[in-house]
Amino acid sequence: MNARQSPGRTVTSKVMAILSTFESGPSTRTLTQIAEAADLPLPTAFRLVNELVEWGALDKDESGTYLVGMRLWEVAQNAGRQLRDTARPFLQDLFSLTQETSHLAIRDGHEALYIDRIYSSKRVPRASRVGGRLPLHATAVGKVLLAFEEPWVREAYIARDLETPTQYTHVNKTRLVGELATIRQQGYATTSEEVRAGSCSIAVPVLLTPEQAGAAIGLVMLSSQAQQMTRYLPPLRGIARRIAPALRRRPLTGTNLTSI
Template sequence: MRPEADAGRSVTSKVLAILGAFEDGPHSQPLTQLADAAGIPLSTAHRLVGELVEWGALEKGPDARYTVGLRLWEVAQQGGRQLRDAARPYLQDLFLLTNETTHLAIREGHEALYIDRVYSSKRVPRASRVGGRLPLHATAVGKVLLAYEEPWLQHAYLERDLETPTTRTHVNPRWLQRELAQVREQGYAITVEEVRAGSCSIAVPVFAASGAAPASIGLVMLAGQADQMSRYLPVLNGIADRISPAVSRLPQAATRPRQR
């Protein structure tokens, strides 16, 4: 980066760029890699990273590589806490009633952001974690969230260069448009090995009092159980109704007609 270009950036933007290097990059990185990812001089990175380590946002290992610090993790846990705390008992109920991995997600940009998850003991291939993100079009919760969005937003999303996590991921815009219409009509979405080979999923909307569907809950199970997923719809919808009061307090809960 040219010195004059770096001079025009705020300290905050540089710090955020350093932290952002861990979002999609390796969990452990040397200083040179952080400087390169953030687009800042090595000397600047050395000073800012040192301050982040002192505060606890980053930790320096004996190999001189940096990882996300516990203090930053503690702060991050506050994100979505109100919804997570309210929904957790019901997610646990869903797990006890199905013995399958359960999760709750909301839309964050063009991705499904996983707010909470209860893991089954089954060895189902995992594609994400609490706080993780996956493309909306490749996951059952994501398809639900996208299906209940405004048509203009769906159109804008489908115009993107859609990711293909597996060879079975649906990326044809016309096919996806029809699929989203079907999801909204039937009230649930399913995927089979679209985000991870060996797994399938089913999800339903969690409606707010306004009628919007700002959240979705779902189950993930072995791909061999794909033809059995629909039997869980009654319990999924029942749990979704119980979580509904919590999502009604989300700022994303805009007014749209409720459809199930």
């Protein structure tokens, strides 16, 4: 029995399914596309989408397609605000010291969730944005977060089918196990064109304990700079040490930090 036929599906779950259709892909969608993606009958989708438009969660443009509304965007700004406000001054320091795109991420399930980012003026190919998500194994911040997790979390993650955003993404499970062990030992991770051609990244953990990362900070730059990335380790590690006490005083809440 599919979700459309399931008698146990609540109105809340249907609304969430509608909103989740805007998480990735085109920024605008037709009613038919929303109904299909949310697995809803067209009349049900029509009724719920109109209610969302009235509330401001969605907007309808002149062509009749729908997009995320400003009110939903305003509400979403509160998500992660505590962590973002705590870390923002330190992230600004990192940017001023490196002049490279700087970002902060946490683990949410099997993805790296980007809490804040400061962009450089360089034309570096973008793979994500604030509030965006990327696979842990394809990003430097994600690999750091995974490396400094409990062993069962790493094992559960590696047992999954791993996405391949590019031909350079490391998805060989044996190689990935060894890579995570090296990252844990050396205290940083790097990637080169694993999530987007033309870019590379380096990241370090923000440690809550010697064994547990509460977040990760990293830099993204042009892939032509890959050989020089490690020169930024001193400021990255210094900023991570400065963020850590503030993060311990304001523990993360409402974030799925343990499930895969």
